[in-house]
Amino acid sequence: MTIRRPSLRTLLIAIAAVGVALVAAVGIVALRTRLAAPQHCTEGTSLGERLIENPPANGSAMPPTVDAAISDLSSRFGIEPSAITGVCVEEVTWSDSSLGCPEPGRMYVQVLTPGERITLAVDGSAYEYHSGPGGHVIHCEKPQAPITNSPWTGS
Numbered sequence: 747m748t749i750r751r752p753s754l755r756t757l758l759i760a761i762a763a764v765g766v767a768l769v770a771a772v773g774i775v776a777l778r779t780r781l782a783a784p785q786h787c788t789e790g791t792s793l794g795e796r797l798i799e800n801p802p803a804n805g806s807a808m809p810p811t812v813d814a815a816i817s818d819l820s821s822r823f824g825i826e827p828s829a830i831t832g833v834c835v836e837e838v839t840w841s842d843s844s845l846g847c848p849e850p851g852r853m854y855v856q857v858l859t860p861g862e863r864i865t866l867a868v869d870g871s872a873y874e875y876h877s878g879p880g881g882h883v884i885h886c887e888k889p890q891a892p893i894t895n896s897p898w899t900g901s
Contacts, residue, residue: 809862811875811877811883812833815864815877815885816830816833818885819866825868830868831868831869832867832872833866833867834865836862836863837862839858839859840893841858842856842859843856843878844890845859845861845882846863846876846891847887847888858893860879861892862876862877863876864877864883873885
């Protein structure tokens, strides 16, 4: 009995099929991540209540990134910080240095970037801020989903 080696064409077809399956699987995971609301923000408590239930472990009222986001949103709309009725913070990993807020025409370093997704609520509307290393915080009008996320639990 002789064993035939697969032809180059057969190998290329097999590699292409595996590649298509991998891209489809990654796309489905990304779609589920993008469509799912952060669970810890929707489990029967308001965003503000969730923040109060789980303060940071270091004893401060809020992380500096959240303070920066609140300051930006209040100055952006000319409102008092007390008008911000909800805060949700998630530790995430961004797919690149755009922090999930790519701007057309700009190039970004393709490196996994740790940060936070901060969602602030005002009058029933949600505003998303993203942070990265060094506490850099940006307002994101067209946010992209992070690769990973976990709720800020204060531990």
